[in-house]
Amino acid sequence: MAFLRVTSPHAHSPTDTASVMRLVLYASIPGVLCLSYFFGAGIFVNIIWACLVALGCEALVLRLRGRQIGLYLKDYSAIVTAVLLAIAIPPYAPWWVLTIGVAFAIIIGKNLYGGLGSNPFNPAMVGYVVLLISFPIQMTSWGAPINTIADQAAVPGVLDALRLNFGFMKEGVDAFTMATPLDVLKQNKALEVSELWQQKPQFGLFAGRGWEYANLWFAVGGCYLLYRRIFTWHAPISMLLALGFWAALFYDGGSSASGGSPMFHWFSGATMLGAFFIVTDPVTSAVSTRGRMVYGALIGTLLYIIRCWGNYPDAIAFSVLLANFAAPFIDHYTQPRTYGHKKGGQ
Amino acid sequence: MLGKAIGKNSIILGLFAVVTTSMIALTYLSTKEQIIAQERAARARALLEIVPIERHNNTMLDDTVMVDSELLGIKESAEAFIARQDGIPVAVIIPATAPDGYSGEIRLIVGINMNGSIAGVRVLTHSETPGLGDKVDLKKSDWILGFNNKSLTKPATDLWSVKKDKGYFDQFTGATITPRAVTKAVHRVLLFFDENQELLIDHASLKQESNNDG
Amino acid sequence: MLEFISQQPLLAALIVLVGLGLVFGAVLGFASVKFATEGDPITDQINALLPQTQCGQCGHPGCRPYAEAITNGEAINRCPPGGESTIAELANLLDVEILPLDAEEGAGEKPKSVAYIREDECIGCTKCIQACPMDAILGAAKHMHTVIVDECTGCDLCVEPCPVDCIDMIALPTTLQTWAWELPSDKSHIIATDVSHGEAA
Amino acid sequence: MIADYSLLLIGAILVNNFVLVQFLGLCPFMGVSNKLETAMGMSAATTFVLTLASICSYLTYTYLLEPLGLTYLRTISFILVIAVVVQFTEMVVRKSSPMLHKVLGVFLPLITTNCAVLGVALLNINQQHNFLESALYGFGAAVGFSLVLVLFAAMRERLSVADVPEVFKGPAIGMITAGLMSLAFMGFAGLV
Amino acid sequence: MRAVFNIPGGIHPPENKVQSTATAIRSAGIPELLVFPLSQHIGAPAKPIVEVGNKVLKGQMIAEANGFVSVPVHASTSGEVVAIGGHVLPHPSGMSGPCISIKADGKDQWIEHKGVPDYEALDRPALLDIIRNAGIAGMGGAGFPSAVKLNPRPDQPIKTLIINGTECEPYITADDMLMRERAEQILEGVKVLRHILTPTETVIGIEDNKAEALAIMRNAAKGTGIEIVDFPTKYPSGGEKQLITIITGKEVPKGKLPADIGVVVQNLGTATAIYRAVVHGEPLISRITTVTGKAVEQQQNFETLLGSPISHLLTLSKWRQDVAIRLVMGGPMMGFALEDVSIPVVKTTNCILVPNAEELPEPAPEQACIRCGMCAEACPASLLPQQLFWFSQGKELEKLQQHNLADCIECGCCSYVCPSNIPLVQYYRASKAAIRTHDQDLIKSDQSKARFEARQERLEREAEAKEAKRQARAEAAKKAKASAATKPGETTSTTDKDAIIQAAIARTKAKKSEPSTDPVQAAIERAQAKRSGAPTAEETPEAKLVKIEGRLKKAQEKYQQAIEQGSDKLDAFSAGITKLEQQLELAKAAVPDTSEQQVEASTNTDSATDAIARAQAQRAGGAAKDTPEQAITKLKKRLGAAKDKLATAENEDNANIEAFRASVSTLQAKLQKAEQQLTNDNVS
Amino acid sequence: MANTKYKELSVNGLWKNNPALVQLLGLCPLLAVTGSVVNALGLGLATMMVLSCSNIAVSLIRNLVNDAIRLPAFVMIIAAFTSCIELLMKAYAYELYEILGIFIPLIITNCAILGRADAFASKNSVAASAVDGFMMGMGFALVLVVLGGIRELIGSGTLFDNMDLLFGASAASWVIGPPAGYPGFLVVILPPGAFIVTGMLIAGKNIIDRELKSRAEAKTDTTEASSRRVRVTGHIS
Numbered sequence A: 001m002a003f004l005r006v007t008s009p010h011a012h013s014p015t016d017t018a019s020v021m022r023l024v025l026y027a028s029i030p031g032v033l034c035l036s037y038f039f040g041a042g043i044f045v046n047i048i049w050a051c052l053v054a055l056g057c058e059a060l061v062l063r064l065r066g067r068q069i070g071l072y073l074k075d076y077s078a079i080v081t082a083v084l085l086a087i088a089i090p091p092y093a094p095w096w097v098l099t100i101g102v103a104f105a106i107i108i109g110k111n112l113y114g115g116l117g118s119n120p121f122n123p124a125m126v127g128y129v130v131l132l133i134s135f136p137i138q139m140t141s142w143g144a145p146i147n148t149i150a151d152q153a154a155v156p157g158v159l160d161a162l163r164l165n166f167g168f169m170k171e172g173v174d175a176f177t178m179a180t181p182l183d184v185l186k187q188n189k190a191l192e193v194s195e196l197w198q199q200k201p202q203f204g205l206f207a208g209r210g211w212e213y214a215n216l217w218f219a220v221g222g223c224y225l226l227y228r229r230i231f232t233w234h235a236p237i238s239m240l241l242a243l244g245f246w247a248a249l250f251y252d253g254g255s256s257a258s259g260g261s262p263m264f265h266w267f268s269g270a271t272m273l274g275a276f277f278i279v280t281d282p283v284t285s286a287v288s289t290r291g292r293m294v295y296g297a298l299i300g301t302l303l304y305i306i307r308c309w310g311n312y313p314d315a316i317a318f319s320v321l322l323a324n325f326a327a328p329f330i331d332h333y334t335q336p337r338t339y340g341h342k343k344g345g346q
Numbered sequence B: 001m002l003g004k005a006i007g008k009n010s011i012i013l014g015l016f017a018v019v020t021t022s023m024i025a026l027t028y029l030s031t032k033e034q035i036i037a038q039e040r041a042a043r044a045r046a047l048l049e050i051v052p053i054e055r056h057n058n059t060m061l062d063d064t065v066m067v068d069s070e071l072l073g074i075k076e077s078a079e080a081f082i083a084r085q086d087g088i089p090v091a092v093i094i095p096a097t098a099p100d101g102y103s104g105e106i107r108l109i110v111g112i113n114m115n116g117s118i119a120g121v122r123v124l125t126h127s128e129t130p131g132l133g134d135k136v137d138l139k140k141s142d143w144i145l146g147f148n149n150k151s152l153t154k155p156a157t158d159l160w161s162v163k164k165d166k167g168y169f170d171q172f173t174g175a176t177i178t179p180r181a182v183t184k185a186v187h188r189v190l191l192f193f194d195e196n197q198e199l200l201i202d203h204a205s206l207k208q209e210s211n212n213d214g
Numbered sequence C: 001m002l003e004f005i006s007q008q009p010l011l012a013a014l015i016v017l018v019g020l021g022l023v024f025g026a027v028l029g030f031a032s033v034k035f036a037t038e039g040d041p042i043t044d045q046i047n048a049l050l051p052q053t054q055c056g057q058c059g060h061p062g063c064r065p066y067a068e069a070i071t072n073g074e075a076i077n078r079c080p081p082g083g084e085s086t087i088a089e090l091a092n093l094l095d096v097e098i099l100p101l102d103a104e105e106g107a108g109e110k111p112k113s114v115a116y117i118r119e120d121e122c123i124g125c126t127k128c129i130q131a132c133p134m135d136a137i138l139g140a141a142k143h144m145h146t147v148i149v150d151e152c153t154g155c156d157l158c159v160e161p162c163p164v165d166c167i168d169m170i171a172l173p174t175t176l177q178t179w180a181w182e183l184p185s186d187k188s189h190i191i192a193t194d195v196s197h198g199e200a201a
Numbered sequence D: 001m002i003a004d005y006s007l008l009l010i011g012a013i014l015v016n017n018f019v020l021v022q023f024l025g026l027c028p029f030m031g032v033s034n035k036l037e038t039a040m041g042m043s044a045a046t047t048f049v050l051t052l053a054s055i056c057s058y059l060t061y062t063y064l065l066e067p068l069g070l071t072y073l074r075t076i077s078f079i080l081v082i083a084v085v086v087q088f089t090e091m092v093v094r095k096s097s098p099m100l101h102k103v104l105g106v107f108l109p110l111i112t113t114n115c116a117v118l119g120v121a122l123l124n125i126n127q128q129h130n131f132l133e134s135a136l137y138g139f140g141a142a143v144g145f146s147l148v149l150v151l152f153a154a155m156r157e158r159l160s161v162a163d164v165p166e167v168f169k170g171p172a173i174g175m176i177t178a179g180l181m182s183l184a185f186m187g188f189a190g191l192v
Numbered sequence E: 001m002r003a004v005f006n007i008p009g010g011i012h013p014p015e016n017k018v019q020s021t022a023t024a025i026r027s028a029g030i031p032e033l034l035v036f037p038l039s040q041h042i043g044a045p046a047k048p049i050v051e052v053g054n055k056v057l058k059g060q061m062i063a064e065a066n067g068f069v070s071v072p073v074h075a076s077t078s079g080e081v082v083a084i085g086g087h088v089l090p091h092p093s094g095m096s097g098p099c100i101s102i103k104a105d106g107k108d109q110w111i112e113h114k115g116v117p118d119y120e121a122l123d124r125p126a127l128l129d130i131i132r133n134a135g136i137a138g139m140g141g142a143g144f145p146s147a148v149k150l151n152p153r154p155d156q157p158i159k160t161l162i163i164n165g166t167e168c169e170p171y172i173t174a175d176d177m178l179m180r181e182r183a184e185q186i187l188e189g190v191k192v193l194r195h196i197l198t199p200t201e202t203v204i205g206i207e208d209n210k211a212e213a214l215a216i217m218r219n220a221a222k223g224t225g226i227e228i229v230d231f232p233t234k235y236p237s238g239g240e241k242q243l244i245t246i247i248t249g250k251e252v253p254k255g256k257l258p259a260d261i262g263v264v265v266q267n268l269g270t271a272t273a274i275y276r277a278v279v280h281g282e283p284l285i286s287r288i289t290t291v292t293g294k295a296v297e298q299q300q301n302f303e304t305l306l307g308s309p310i311s312h313l314l315t316l317s318k319w320r321q322d323v324a325i326r327l328v329m330g331g332p333m334m335g336f337a338l339e340d341v342s343i344p345v346v347k348t349t350n351c352i353l354v355p356n357a358e359e360l361p362e363p364a365p366e367q368a369c370i371r372c373g374m375c376a377e378a379c380p381a382s383l384l385p386q387q388l389f390w391f392s393q394g395k396e397l398e399k400l401q402q403h404n405l406a407d408c409i410e411c412g413c414c415s416y417v418c419p420s421n422i423p424l425v426q427y428y429r430a431s432k433a434a435i436r437t438h439d440q441d442l443i444k445s446d447q448s449k450a451r452f453e454a455r456q457e458r459l460e461r462e463a464e465a466k467e468a469k470r471q472a473r474a475e476a477a478k479k480a481k482a483s484a485a486t487k488p489g490e491t492t493s494t495t496d497k498d499a500i501i502q503a504a505i506a507r508t509k510a511k512k513s514e515p516s517t518d519p520v521q522a523a524i525e526r527a528q529a530k531r532s533g534a535p536t537a538e539e540t541p542e543a544k545l546v547k548i549e550g551r552l553k554k555a556q557e558k559y560q561q562a563i564e565q566g567s568d569k570l571d572a573f574s575a576g577i578t579k580l581e582q583q584l585e586l587a588k589a590a591v592p593d594t595s596e597q598q599v600e601a602s603t604n605t606d607s608a609t610d611a612i613a614r615a616q617a618q619r620a621g622g623a624a625k626d627t628p629e630q631a632i633t634k635l636k637k638r639l640g641a642a643k644d645k646l647a648t649a650e651n652e653d654n655a656n657i658e659a660f661r662a663s664v665s666t667l668q669a670k671l672q673k674a675e676q677q678l679t680n681d682n683v684s
Numbered sequence F: 001m002a003n004t005k006y007k008e009l010s011v012n013g014l015w016k017n018n019p020a021l022v023q024l025l026g027l028c029p030l031l032a033v034t035g036s037v038v039n040a041l042g043l044g045l046a047t048m049m050v051l052s053c054s055n056i057a058v059s060l061i062r063n064l065v066n067d068a069i070r071l072p073a074f075v076m077i078i079a080a081f082t083s084c085i086e087l088l089m090k091a092y093a094y095e096l097y098e099i100l101g102i103f104i105p106l107i108i109t110n111c112a113i114l115g116r117a118d119a120f121a122s123k124n125s126v127a128a129s130a131v132d133g134f135m136m137g138m139g140f141a142l143v144l145v146v147l148g149g150i151r152e153l154i155g156s157g158t159l160f161d162n163m164d165l166l167f168g169a170s171a172a173s174w175v176i177g178p179p180a181g182y183p184g185f186l187v188v189i190l191p192p193g194a195f196i197v198t199g200m201l202i203a204g205k206n207i208i209d210r211e212l213k214s215r216a217e218a219k220t221d222t223t224e225a226s227s228r229r230v231r232v233t234g235h236i237s
């Protein structure tokens, strides 16, 4: 009779890493559907292709390191990375762009550090920034949302998307790309905000056309994750608050030099995706709740600074990477007060 | 003890100083001429690209005139260079700045033939996005050569903009702002030349004469 | 004067640099006397990290000499009794990379042990007493000797000199007091080894 | 005026960060970043030396070399100035604070050979800074250096327990991390 | 209603308590053989005061407290002592330790005992004596001697007495049932405690998932001034520190005890035991133990005699050995796994959990930590378990200390929630041990350094002295020429050496607080004690006897010698001899009853034991373990080595030649003897 | 004897103790100027030259200086050589000089040099120092060129572009590539790429080392390690 000899505790909660990752994937579905409504089916093609590449890369690295491949692929983390990266890049970016991005993310961003849990930088964002810097053309060619340009009958369907992404349609994307709302606002030097709203097709109800709904749905997905206690509110909320704070501070009522309203910032670009899916990446953020608040606020602040005064219209990726970089340092100074210890000291 | 340590050390260091300095100074003296020549050559190179040596026989670097105008977008007055063939001006090279690049200013020089057509445009410095806006640099693409031989009337004034704004000039894929800025700046230089042609040439000739005198 | 000097490039250069040299030499000479120090606190710190087994396996006669050697640039991975943890601490102190233990053949990390003298065989030659760096062996000439367990560092220096080979090194066994859970080891799938062409690193 | 100076500072600290963008001071950046505490000591020392050296070399250049037409001697005189400043600091520190010397120990001499110090002196001349600007630029550069050094050290402490593949352990992964950091710093482009 | 405070963290695992509360507490009866570990509490193990073969009565003390922080052990039924020796202990290590085994005679005959119903007449020391002599150690957790806890220093006035009826761990219902069925006893016990501590308030804290017990207790406590407080169910609100925070809002400062903030916490089982001890004079010989888990058919609580093997309980509750996947003493969160069903129930055994594979399956493979922070959310001590984990993995002890590993109460919340199935608590336990060893190593290395340096100094001094002496001798020799010499310098040198040894002994003595002042002896004893921790592992009494005799002889010789030399250390030697004689007596006494022990001693052999045993056997001169052949080969080998050494020594004209010669001849003699013996053996 | 020593020095400089990959010195130029082969080669050659010359000089005067002024004295020597190189480059390779910018004067501080001067030349004979300096410089330059090559190739798809800056107009045609339609991989040319590729290079060296080691082990199964144990307690009499 052999009894197990293991340390306590003997009981274990039913949640496991794979289920956490799966939940994250589920929660992204509403946002993805919304994006596909506005921008067409390219996003699906991208997501599938990205997942394939991610799994391939992960398997390759694991093989090289002599690890059990199955065990690691099953944790779904590579898929989460791939999906988030695929969502972040323009729906009709060529396949090789996505391939390079995902490979960079999975191999250099993640596995060179020892794989899941060890990477200091958010792999998806590493992939995104590498692409943005290396292939700015492909990475800034966002299609126009549905019903914005007059001569555009419909957004591309799956077949169109396949043709566009895999390069069988020459120069196809260029035809219907258009600057994103954040870009428009950034480049604007003359018009007041209200005029922008009237004159530019990019603007919708309270933020960018299409983008506002996508953000909304990502926020809904995020709240579901919050409800399922996949992460705590600290990082995302403090990020949104910081962003809102700076936006309100510099809004100046909507002049031509205005940086845009808090509403506009919250529902433009990748704000909500960032707040609930990227800022919350547990691996690369600060660890304590206090630390996560500082971390979130740092991201919100950097986001606003770069959006307004930097070269990049949206800056989720950069702000997240910068905050990743600061995370260990934040951790060093935000250790929670242990039971029985005095405040602020050891 | 203290005195001795200070004394010995400073003497040794001084000795080193003598030897090393002589070495450098001698090198300097022997390369001085060459260096000056090289520096001038380097400055002249950009000018020569616009107005090649076959078209003129003066030293443009020494044949300058100060210009200053809103139209050029420059903050302080700067030198314009004049190319002459046997004392007769053939072209002027005017500095300008496009203030509205994607990320900050773009500094240019624009060469204009005496007939008002463009001899050439070059971007001196810019901080546009690599891969996007930086194609205005000749090193990255020869888009900038598209200005050659254009003039105020060719194309017509309302076509002096990029295609996206229903103009004549190409933009880059995914980047409209940079080419738009450059195009506008070049156009303004043409306007400037148009307005100040007399002044420029006169001035230049005057200077030329005084040069000849001196 | 200034005019004149700037007219003579070589002379100017010489004067300036020699001048600078003189001034700086003087300053440093002053400092070297004024701020002279002796002793090196770091050696003490290194010594404090060494296990003080005094076994000489590092190639130095005792721990302190090795500490001095480290201060002078010797590698930090020469002390088998200290093992990995000592190397890690030294690396931490000196801010250098952690190195794998560099031991002679078969002299890797050993379990802690103490010397044990089989007293009936002991002929009282006192050789071991002289060998023991810890004064951990008691006994008088021509009488049996014995080891004070608490003082013995397990350096095994006493084993070899014994003419009748009556000294054993005995590993310290685990007791209820010293027993502890080990770090989970069943992690072959996680830590494993980075294989490279069939050769574990 | 104030705005100009703060832009100069922001530029030196973030946008044109000495380490990650301009590639200056990399040896101590890689060498003294294994431990947060040490990195902090190094930061302090470098900030001090960098600012001081920036000022001293500006003075040497403006009041000695330029009037005498000896600008070609700037490299050697700057390095001399720096070497002396560092050596002097080292002696003082060794005497007055053995603990600090223990922390900085081998690295104080390395500051002499830290490109950032000579680099800042040369860049001051290249960019024609005045006295105040030189001092500020030196200080800003040092703060930028310290910032990334300290953050990097904190990160390396974390990396030291990560399951990094054997061949990448140590400097290799450090370099790659620095690369990703530099990637992140590209986000600051255009701020000034 | 009293306001309760919230604690950070905590978890809500499935409770699984109803299964075992359906039936009333049942007596487990008397098993055939009972085993009493000498250490069922925190502190020094008790000292046996019975011998094998002794008849004992129920409630009779069989081992006495050994020091202040220690409690005695009592027989829980009448019977005969059949063994005093190693037995598998209820300890996570699964190691053996000293136990007294009693074969029950079935009569269950009480020893005479008398309680003090009017305990209020007694003062604190008297009551504490009763409690201590009743062998009471905390029954809720670690088993800390209650008499010690109930004796706060005068500067620790107790404001709040908290009785811990939380029972926050899943499955366990021992306290719950105790409250339902014996509320009166509990309250009486609390009153005793209150009398001892004179707190301003007395609170019984109970989780709100025990409605029935709460009602009963509330009812019973009416008018006693004892407050019954309920609070939301959450693991681990029963932890001492957590409970204190819940009830008082205060935290026990780091490194301090609850008494320092005027609080004492006792488990309500402990309170009951105290009641029985004080009022009825019954020592602690039984407790309530829950037997539960899906692998037993009847999940219920037993009133169990301490010392009953758990197999006894398991049989009573019809366990299904084939489906039992593990055997846990304690709850699923804090309990430890056992491998042997002969392990006895002890004072702290509140539960035996026998789950099947579906209930508490084998731990899933450990995955990488994703720093999700769930563990930090669950940690009641507000630690950062994930950081502790990473540092444990990297063996960064300093960092671990910085992150307050020491404040981890090992509650297991973090491991419970970890989605990556990391056995975090095991990492912490290992790291805590590593820190402990490291600290000890540091102390030892400091000592070693001091000794080494002292030795170096001494050598220097000696060298100087030698030099001086050499000169003196030269001088003396000169003089000797002139006048007739009486004593050569040799004598001086011997005394000199003696002095050194004496000094060393003195030093050692000063360091050791043990009563056995003979360092040599102490050293040997300690060496032997280190074997597997069991006193039975000591050498056989016979061997000891022989050895002591030998030692005595030597000491006597020494004494003789000393007398001859007129040494001034006669006193020391004679004292040594007296002691040895005493030991000899003792050892002789021990010789007769060794048979069983020897059997047990050999159960736990490892290489160390082997080595020691071999050495001892040889020393004892008798029953050599080696066969004569082996012995001869060995001797030959050794002889060879010795000869080699001699040869080199001769070649090098070494000063050691004499010693080597001596050793060679000893070995040769031995060899001859051995060979002779062999032939003898072969002949016979 | 002397031969093996020089061989060892070479192996050290080029591989075992490579200043860039192992000692991690001289990182600034290593990362800053390796966007293309020509830049790398230019600076590599300059560094090599300064390194050899200064090593010789330092070793010549090694007995002259005491500790207090050792550092400034050595620095001065190196600075002198650097200044000369700087002036020469300005005179004869002006464009390259402009591109390399402050990294030419920075050769002085290029820690590699100082590290060597301090560690080696101040204790060794002139010949040995010369070889050492040359080999270290060579090792450094090699890494520079390899890194430059990799970055140029991946980043812009060319190799040996602009060689005319260094070798005169005829070298302009040495360029290989870029393949038509190659989009470039900008990140590799930008600062992040410099770090990452260097990291890969270091890892690559580690892999090769490991391979070499395992091969060497396979060959000489067990060489008796001579005991280095030392008797702590001195001679036993």
Ligand SMILES: Cc1cc2nc3c(=O)[nH]c(=O)nc-3n(C[C@H](O)[C@H](O)[C@H](O)COP(=O)(O)O)c2cc1C
Residues within 6 Å of the ligand: A136, A140, A177, A178, A179, A180, A183, A311, A312, A313, B102, B103, B128, B129, B130, B132, B133, B134, B164, B171, B173, B174, B175, B176, B177, B178, B179
């Ligand atoms: C990160 C980033 C950098 C950009 N850099 C430039 C640039 O340097 N020059 C430029 O003209 N457009 C640049 N753009 C693109 C413009 O913002 C804008 O999208 C584009 O000029 C609009 O062109 P379109 O109207 O042809 O779509 C950049 C966009 C992004 C997101």
Ligand SMILES: Cc1cc2nc3c(=O)[nH]c(=O)nc-3n(C[C@H](O)[C@H](O)[C@H](O)COP(=O)(O)O)c2cc1C
Residues within 6 Å of the ligand: E042, E138, E140, E141, E142, E143, E144, E148, E149, E150, E239, E240, E257, E258, E259
């Ligand atoms: C090593 C140790 C020493 C202790 N010393 C004392 C003490 O001196 N006085 C006291 O009242 N309690 C003392 N305690 C008891 C603790 O305060 C606590 O009540 C006891 O450990 C109960 O632990 P538990 O929560 O794990 O059951 C000590 C506990 C331990 C583990």
Ligand SMILES: Cc1cc2nc3c(=O)[nH]c(=O)nc-3n(C[C@H](O)[C@H](O)[C@H](O)COP(=O)(O)O)c2cc1C
Residues within 6 Å of the ligand: E137, E138, E139, E140, E141, E142, E143, E144, E164, E165, E166, E167, E168, E169, E236, E237, E238, E239, E240, E241, E265, E266, E267, E268, E270, E271, E334, E409, E410, E411
């Ligand atoms: C995590 C944890 C949970 C505990 N749960 C309980 C509990 O539910 N009931 C209890 O009486 N003691 C529990 N204890 C033990 C108490 O901390 C404390 O030691 C005990 O109540 C002291 O009383 P005692 O000395 O009478 O045993 C727990 C300890 C820990 C560390």
Ligand SMILES: Cc1cc2nc3c(=O)[nH]c(=O)nc-3n(C[C@H](O)[C@H](O)[C@H](O)CO)c2cc1C
Residues within 6 Å of the ligand: A020, A021, A024, A077, A078, A080, A081, A082, A084, A110, A115, A116, A117, A118, A119, A121, A122, A123, A124, A125, A230, A231, A276, A277, A278, A279, A280, A281, A282, A283, A284, E370
């Ligand atoms: C809430 C949540 C958010 C995540 N966000 C990201 C992300 O932004 N980028 C990413 O690469 N992986 C993300 N992951 C997946 C995983 O944590 C990531 O691949 C690790 O960084 C790899 O070590 C996320 C996972 C969770 C549970």
Ligand code: SF4
Residues within 6 Å of the ligand: C050, C051, C052, C053, C054, C055, C056, C057, C058, C059, C060, C061, C062, C063, C064, C066, C078, C079, C080, C081, C082
């Ligand atoms: S090997 Fe270690 S323990 Fe032995 S002498 Fe050297 S430093 Fe001391």
Ligand code: SF4
Residues within 6 Å of the ligand: C114, C115, C131, C132, C133, C134, C135, C136, C137, C147, C151, C152, C153, C154, C155, C156, C157, C158, C159
């Ligand atoms: S007794 Fe032997 S093993 Fe122990 S310290 Fe002394 S010489 Fe070393």
Ligand code: SF4
Residues within 6 Å of the ligand: E368, E369, E370, E371, E372, E373, E374, E375, E376, E385, E386, E389, E414, E417, E418, E419, E420, E421, E422, E424
């Ligand atoms: S719960 Fe587990 S996976 Fe999550 S942070 Fe804690 S240890 Fe890591």
Ligand code: SF4
Residues within 6 Å of the ligand: E375, E378, E379, E380, E381, E382, E383, E384, E385, E407, E408, E409, E410, E411, E412, E413, E414, E415, E424, E425, E428
């Ligand atoms: S076991 Fe320790 S670290 Fe884990 S939750 Fe409990 S107290 Fe916190």
Ligand code: FES
Residues within 6 Å of the ligand: D024, D025, D026, D027, D028, D113, D114, D115, D116, F025, F026, F027, F028, F029, F109, F110, F111, F112
């Ligand atoms: S080369 Fe070492 S600091 Fe720059």
